[in-house]
Amino acid sequence: MFDFIIDYYPMFLKGTGMTILLALLTVFFGTLIGVLISILRFNNKGIIGKTLNKLADIYIAFFRGTPLMIQLFIFWFGIPQLCGIRLKPIGFIPAEFIVGAIALAINSGAYVTEIFRAGIQAVEIGQMEAGRSLGLSEKQTLKHIILPQAVKNVLPALGNEFVVIIKESAIVSVIGLADLMYNADKVTAATFNAFGVYIVAALIYFLLTSGCSKLVTLFERRLQQDA
Amino acid sequence: MLNVKKLSKYFHGKQVLHEIDLEIKEGEIVTIIGPSGSGKSTLLRCLNLLEIPESGDVFFEGINLLDAKTNLNEIREQIGMVFQSFNLFPNKTVGENITLALKLLKKMNDSQANEIAMNLLTRVGLADKFNMYPSKLSGGQKQRVAIARSLALNPKVMLFDEPTSALDPEMVTEVLDVMKELGEAGMTMVIVTHEMGFARQVASRAIFVDGGKILEDTTPDQLFTHPSHQRTKEFLAKVL
Numbered sequence: 001m002f003d004f005i006i007d008y009y010p011m012f013l014k015g016t017g018m019t020i021l022l023a024l025l026t027v028f029f030g031t032l033i034g035v036l037i038s039i040l041r042f043n044n045k046g047i048i049g050k051t052l053n054k055l056a057d058i059y060i061a062f063f064r065g066t067p068l069m070i071q072l073f074i075f076w077f078g079i080p081q082l083c084g085i086r087l088k089p090i091g092f093i094p095a096e097f098i099v100g101a102i103a104l105a106i107n108s109g110a111y112v113t114e115i116f117r118a119g120i121q122a123v124e125i126g127q128m129e130a131g132r133s134l135g136l137s138e139k140q141t142l143k144h145i146i147l148p149q150a151v152k153n154v155l156p157a158l159g160n161e162f163v164v165i166i167k168e169s170a171i172v173s174v175i176g177l178a179d180l181m182y183n184a185d186k187v188t189a190a191t192f193n194a195f196g197v198y199i200v201a202a203l204i205y206f207l208l209t210s211g212c213s214k215l216v217t218l219f220e221r222r223l224q225q226d227a
Numbered sequence: 228m229l230n231v232k233k234l235s236k237y238f239h240g241k242q243v244l245h246e247i248d249l250e251i252k253e254g255e256i257v258t259i260i261g262p263s264g265s266g267k268s269t270l271l272r273c274l275n276l277l278e279i280p281e282s283g284d285v286f287f288e289g290i291n292l293l294d295a296k297t298n299l300n301e302i303r304e305q306i307g308m309v310f311q312s313f314n315l316f317p318n319k320t321v322g323e324n325i326t327l328a329l330k331l332l333k334k335m336n337d338s339q340a341n342e343i344a345m346n347l348l349t350r351v352g353l354a355d356k357f358n359m360y361p362s363k364l365s366g367g368q369k370q371r372v373a374i375a376r377s378l379a380l381n382p383k384v385m386l387f388d389e390p391t392s393a394l395d396p397e398m399v400t401e402v403l404d405v406m407k408e409l410g411e412a413g414m415t416m417v418i419v420t421h422e423m424g425f426a427r428q429v430a431s432r433a434i435f436v437d438g439g440k441i442l443e444d445t446t447p448d449q450l451f452t453h454p455s456h457q458r459t460k461e462f463l464a465k466v467l
Binding site for chain 1: 275277300301304306307314315316317327328332373376377
């Protein structure tokens with residue numbers, strides 16, 4: 001049932017490599033977007049602050065409230081058509097990869113922003129009051145007291161988000177990016193062994209996600225020891 | 228030193244402080260007592276604008292805190308505050324809790340700030356806890372660190388918001404002792420408390436607040452032995 005592995009293992013390896021690369025980029029840029037927007041959100045005074053906050057709300061609501069596949073199609077088919085451009089590879093990086101990574105990162109950024117919002121809200125109000133009563137400014141209190149605690153609060157949820165990204169990244173196979181899912185489809189078409197191939201692909205995804213969970217747990221423990 | 232004029236505060240449309248007038252002079256130790264929900268903590272929190280009153284004024288050494296031109300952070304450096312729930316920074320060691328404001332606001336280097344922190348910790352009897360995290364301390368120890376932290380910037384007045392209410396009974400004394408010593412050293416203090424014995428022993432002035440109004444403002448002896456107000460009598464009958 002699994003003898004196809006001997007012939008096709010390079011496909012699985014390549015696909016896995018692509019999935020890992022895509023997930024790493026998504027995690028990096030998604031977290032970056034989430035952190036930047038979370039910091040930006042603290043300024044909710046004045047017209048500019050209020051407008052930016054409103055825009056952030058719309059961004060989060062849209063990307064959490066619509067299917068990732070539709071978002072991907074909008075980036076892959078919709079926007080190029082609207083702007084009348086043809087997507088081309090940049091150097092040796094395929095266009096599918098660039099668009100897939102952008103769509104996943106923007107989608108993940110919306111979730112990370114929400115994770116950070118919850119993490120900041122979970123820091124007791126007394127911490128801000130203690131900082132302010134000492135004469136620290138709001139910015140100083142955020143930087144030295146609130147945010148370090150918020151980061152610790154968000155680690156479990158952030159780790160979970162990383163796991164979700166690894167799994168959800170399989171959706172990019174529909175625009176033809178040769179990730180693990182896409183290559184599994186190709187092996188299935190060549191071998192007609194849908195059960196065996198998808199079980200192997202599932203096992204690889206499982207190894208990736210459980211490995212990621214373990215890393216996050218280790219990292220959390222390391223941080224717990226510091227306090 | 229602190230001067231409150233016609234101060235009113237509302238929460239969700241409900242008035243919790245009614246045009247309060249109050250003056251705190253240098254060297255005074257004022258206790259504010261009263262039933263839960265009477266507005267005593269809110270009144271205290273208005274003194275450094277942790278609560279922003281809807282109307283009225285708060286003056287510190289003649290400076291109006293509610294004036295938009297006032298640098299509130301500079302004023303707050305001079306007004307120490309101790310909270311019921313300690314509010315120590317859990318991500319920092321005991322020493323760092325105390326040195327943070329010194330480094331950020333007074334631009335001190337490590338050795339200067341650490342020396343001050345160590346002196347203060349010695350004063351509250353916790354010099355050996357310098358490198359520990361707050362989570363390793365008992366409630367009484369936490370509150371003593373919190374007192375040391377708010378003393379670091381050498382404030383002119385200290386506000387205490389029910390400093391012993393979250394403590395196990397056997398730890399109340401160690402905190403009250405530190406506060407007593409502070410008072411003996413001449414610190415101006417405003418203390419919201421349920422510790423009637425302490426209020427009577429240590430305070431130079433006692434205020435009874437009920438329904439968002441100051442009903443009595445007199446010496447502790449007078450308040451506890453000859454309360455003039457029926458509400459005060461009822462309250463004291465319940466707590467003494």
